[in-house]
Amino acid sequence: MASPITSSTGLGSGLNITEIVSALVTADTAAKKAQITRQTSNNTAMISGIGSLRSALTAFQDAMKKLNDKDAPSFNAFAATSGNEAVVKVKSSNAAVAGSYDIKVINLATASKVASQSFAGGASTSIPEGELTISQGDNDYKVNVAAGSTLQSVRDQINKELGAKGLSANIVNEESGSRLVIGSTTTGKGSDISVSGIAELEIDGTSKMTGTGAGYITDLAKDAELTVDGLTVKSANNTISDAISGMTLELTGATASGAAGTATKITVAADNDGLKKSVQSFVDSYNTLQKAITSLTTTSRDADDNLVLGPLTNDPTTRSLLADVRKVLSEVGSGDQLTSLSQLGINTQKDGTLEFNTTKFTSAMNDKKLGTEVQQLFTGTNGIFERMNKAIDPYNATDGSLATRKANLDKVAKNLSDQQAALDRRTDSLTESLTKKYVALDTALGKMKAQADQITSIFEAINAQAKKS
Known part of the structure; x- marks a missing residue:
């Protein structure tokens, strides 16, 4: 940072040396200073914009990962419920079939x-x-x-x-x-x-x-034993995934004996509400991403009606990313009957966000019976999630193009900082040099003025003497 110029007025000349030197230094450095300031501002905005974009992409990918959790799968067409979770808990997959089953647990695996x-x-x-x-x-x-x-x-x-x-x-x-x-x-x-x-x-x-x-102690290790609608099933574990197709049973206790030993009823039914909730979650997370990108790329007007560009306005990388992401939404999937988001009532609006028409979704579930294909459309092989991640990863991966952009922008920021430091050194040096020159000039003018005053005094003395004589 350049040192401030101490205000001073020349004793010999009466000129304001500080103002003169400041004006000369400013004339010499102003253009470079303005250039560095402008470039630093633009570069800082770009770094911030890239960081915000990566955060939005990561949040979107995390949302898809959560919806694709294998331990708590979304988009299941069916939901299973247990009449007594103290005896058996149940989870259903997309391969389940609507129906009900009577479960009696004779003993747990030990x-x-x-x-x-x-x-x-x-x-x-x-x-x-x-x-x-x-x-x-x-x-x-x-x-x-x-x-x-x-x-x-x-x-x-x-x-x-x-x-x-x-x-x-x-x-x-x-x-x-x-x-x-x-x-x-x-x-x-x-x-x-x-x-x-x-x-x-x-x-x-x-x-x-x-x-x-x-x-x-107590007893030998033994298998779990239960009956499903009267049919005996044995398992070495208390978590059983092959007793009923499409369902996982978690045995938690034995059925009471005697008259109190009523079978626990497991019911499997279409889970349209659960599907709608999962689809809505995807739509919401995508719209959050789209709005974040829009805020980074759109222009606005300031209080003086001047055009203000977003940090990533006209950025080619962002435009390419957005095009790749939107392409996934319009591609035809590999399902049997369900191949596009529009069949579920999901359409792209003018601002790039998605609209979810729940009436059309309900019709697709109830009338067209597309519930069992929703999971494949989103989380299946080459489904929307897989294709969406393939579109985003080249940009958002640790070695992706956005990370490379950030590294290059950091180098630019370092270079601009070095340029500013060099300009500050030049400003200090030029200020010191010009100040010395003007002080020397002022000193010389002071001596000349003193000599002139001395000569004037001599002539005045001579004139005074001449008048007396």
């Missing part, structure tokens, strides 16, 4: 839990060195127990080395002593745990624990 013999010495009981083998189904897991180990250190070692395998160990202290208890997240018949290799810790997971001896 995991194996076994205990070692009881150790009177508690958790600090010494365990001999050796290779401990923990077997479950077809899997054998080895744990090398070092010399000096205790019941507690073995527990910690099992948790550290086999926790990722779904096995966990703990110590339970009962009246007769302490036991090493091993459990598993794996459920189903045949997943019982056995331990061998070190005699003190051997456990036969198929034998019930008695007295102070080792064995399984």
